[in-house]
Amino acid sequence: METARTSRPETFRTEIADGMRIEWDVPIVMDDGIVLRADVFRPIDNAPVPVILTYGPYAKGLPFQVGYPSAWEAMCRDHPDAVTNSTNKYQNWEVVDPEKWVPHGYACVRVDSRGTGRSPGYIDLFSARETRDYYDCIEWAGAQPWSNGRVGLNGISYYAMNQWHVASLNPPHLAAICPWEGAADFYRDGARQGGIRSTFWDNWYDMQVKTVQYGIGETGGRNPNTGQLICGDEQLTAQELAANRSDFGADLRAHRFADEFHAIRSAQWDRITIPVLSCGNWGGQGLHLRGNVEAFVRAASTRKWLEMHGHAHWPLFYTDYGVDLQMRFFDRYLKGANNGWEDRPAVQLQIRHVDATFEPRGEDAWPPPATEWTRRYLSSSLALSESVPVTGSVSYPALGDGVEFTTPPLDADVEVTGPLAAKLFVSSSTTDADLFLVVRVYSPSGSEIVFQGALDPHTPVAQGWLRASHRRLDPALSQPYRPYHPHDTTEPLEPGEVYELDIEILPTCLVIPAGYRIALQVRGSDYVYPGPSARLSNLKNDLTGCGPFLHNDDVDRPAGVFDGVTTVHIGEQYPSHLVLPVIPDARRGLRMA
Template identity: 55%
Template sequence: MTESRIADGMRIDFDVPVEMDDGLVLRADVFRPVEDGQYPVLMTMGPYAKGLAFQEGWKFNWDRLVAAWPEVAEGSTNKYQNWETVDPEKWVPDGYVCLRVDSRGAGRSPGLLDPWSARETQDLYECIEWAAVRPWSNGKVGLSGISYYAMNQWHVAALQPPHLTAMLVQEGASDYYREFARHGGILSGFLNSWYRGLHTTVQHGLGERSARSRVTGEPVAGPETLTEEDLVANRVDVYGEVRARPLVDQHYRDRTADLGKVVTPFLSTANWGGQGLHPRGNIEGFLAAASEQKWLEIHGDTHSSPFYTNYGVAMQKRFFGHFLKGEDTGWDKQPRVALRVRHPGEVFVDRAENEWPLARTRWTRYHLNPNDMSLGTGPASGPSLSYQATGDGLLFRSAALAEQTELTGPVAARLVLSSDTTDADVFCCLVVFDENGQEVTFQGSNDPRTPIGLGWLRASHRKLDAQRTLPHRPYHTHDDPQPLTPGEPVTLDIEIWPTCLVVPAGYRIGLMVRGRDYDNGAEALPGAKYPLRGIGPFTHNDPVDRPAEIFGGTATLHFEPDQESYLLLPVIPE
């Protein structure tokens, strides 16, 4: 049943029915100004339960967010805070309608839970068009949100809903295979922990077993309470699907946005520290989308904070004020690319740019030297080096930098490798060391102690797409496995996700070539849902995907004179 009330300066309608073309009814919460009128709509549709408070469902994240940024909690009762969506108390007073829809099979909406499916994308399309013709709408609909609520923006925009006017895509992947399910062909464990920990805990039908809304008192995943058997039948086995599908197929293509059909004006905002999930998607989305009006912003800090801080909210209001309200917000002067350039100590300096990658980049090869385990600008040859194929691998370090050096852009590595089995997984970690030889880590979006760059590749997935590969961004097809012949070297071109750091003079740059995930051995933080050892939840250790008889042997790097191994870095001149 729909409930309406006036509270906290807003007119709020809970559980408004939104009927889809197949007759299924989704449920939405509408936050709008008390005075009747027609207002632009800011909308999200997703699976995290619109009635579940940020502070309860994600207490660890909320507590850290407001401790670091007290401004987030200021100016609001915070009763309506919801994970990765806007706070309506900070938008409705400015003349916006905030609309939250529980996606099919989640929260208060019944149906089959099937994330990023074509059906779910069609639902989002219909919700946009439904919102556009409500009496309280001015016909202009904007999409805004983090992560899931960003990823499905790419999908629905490719369908070109007539009333979709603008999108703010905050830290959202655009390639389901390469950025979410399988990094370099290696299964990401994040999908399993995410689905079990965040998705099925608010599946529709948990009903009385779910948390209750702190505002309405109703079960956030109700109103009906289903049996466990019915719940299982009403959801797709997301992790099982990708575990069983090592190659790109229609399953992945159906869940990957057709960026060439995205024409909606948008702002794509990425995080330097989001290695393992989002920054690649935001950047690739910016580059590949057909939109004539598109902007890229890249920041640091945690996954949530840049969206909720005064900096983030002010940027969002300039963007949406321009496109949804026709206001003179100064957005017409916004640089096409806005970078918060990272320095050690979590210091960021804002800088306007015109393009990505930066046109003035000096693409610099740092060659791996096996004789002294160094990285240098001259080619090197020498003896081969072996390491345990599921172990910590090898570390190559540059000399101390004579001057401050900025690295901003995509990174790539070329390695010549053999295995004593038919395959090997390679993990490349870009790291820096201070004057005392201590590794320096950085606040990541999902981990407080991350390296500056990560890349992955399954050797049998080394085939490149010749048309889409660039020297600084190898692009693998992941559709034609090429097993190794034991002992026979092959050349691997490995994509390391884009990064940014101004490296001080006296520091050293390092490349770890490992057989398993980066691990700095740090202790887990109290209340965290997973270990925080530099990669957050983005692990790659599934024994089914990495059977010991294939991936547990010995890998060898080769350094013959005609076999270059190097790290390609984006050096930005001062």
């Protein structure tokens, strides 16, 4: 129910500044009468141009530098080209910088989503109501006299995730989308990896959404460009604020399975037919990886591209590399430019090396067609071997650090690029068990190779998860290299009985030098980097290897069910193994044109 006072669509403010015509707080009326607010940055001459649009909850008037200071400082330090050729006065978290797009002949529209920033209403994140709002905003932008009628969507994370949702509705003016590091399957990609609840969304809601809710007054600060209150001109009471937002954490706890709650917050693949550039992060294992790859494979569009990169979550989007990639794509589909975009490979990979450098390579499909699916078998001696070992088993406390299986030193360089999987034969002393799988790589000196992930600076090579009671597969959607679980019911274990578990391990990319070792760690809790932690100002928890994507809800993992002993069974009867996507030497020599 909408309990906020609905704002009036009064005249908005217009100014000419920094080579742009800027319209602050433009009203957009939704189909139910509520008025959302947008900032519009466009060329001064009023000529019709294509539109880059975003709709989300991070407050269009909150400067990137103010709201996310540690992220801003890291981007300026590590990627200085991200902030050059701009005054950076209009930078906003996870959306395009208009000073780089307007001179190139685009209008940039930023909409405060319902209930946040300067838009009144009830916050119900990723809901059907939000998606309908987004649809209405696209159609509004496409019909403006300064628009050429073609709208593109571009942005990071939240601004990527909701692109999939609204594209499923096929707004007539929507011409192309570029989701940059954003989940697409709300259950599997973010809420409950492998069926195990992530507490990320609870903490994120507190830190990044409630802090910019419409009606919090001076607490939300003022836009330095306009002097306006960032979160609206009304001051609502604590009771009114609480009544104007869902209890997102409680909603997530209440929906244990992949039900309608998650479906309406996920892409509908068969309905997405417009051009797509899906950009994912090798280090985005908690939220910013699986959705981009899965979307590329399953979207119905015949004009779709996948780009995979490394580095932190936000900076590459703003760099010369990121802006050039996005502009070439949108120039083709929003301007009709014959710029050779469609001659590019369908899959554009940044191949990662152990020194955190990258080399570009194109592929025709995902997974790369030349992939050699390679098994390594677990043994009771804690080795990963080429042949099936003798029968045995290994047990560990079910909530502990588990056990690790390791290859001998590699006798040649090996490239592992693509999705991974594991088949484990497991028994539990209780009626359930959570398995956390971590693929690790060690140098000859024994140091673990970790990378700057999407958020955590010490991200391991790959991770996967599965709740044993969610082991049932969907045969129509499963592949040997990418198991797919329906997550629609619980099938408790019989204590002591052995069960076959197929576990999805999210894609990775790494050229592993000779002399290094590959390991599979089977754990009962989240990976923890054995070194110093880190911190970002917009997150509650320290970053200890998994970033904010932790599975530490005691209610979801109650004592007596998940704190027993887990046993991995091994041998000819129980051939537990890891599946690695090995790229042959001949393919590794190629580079993207």
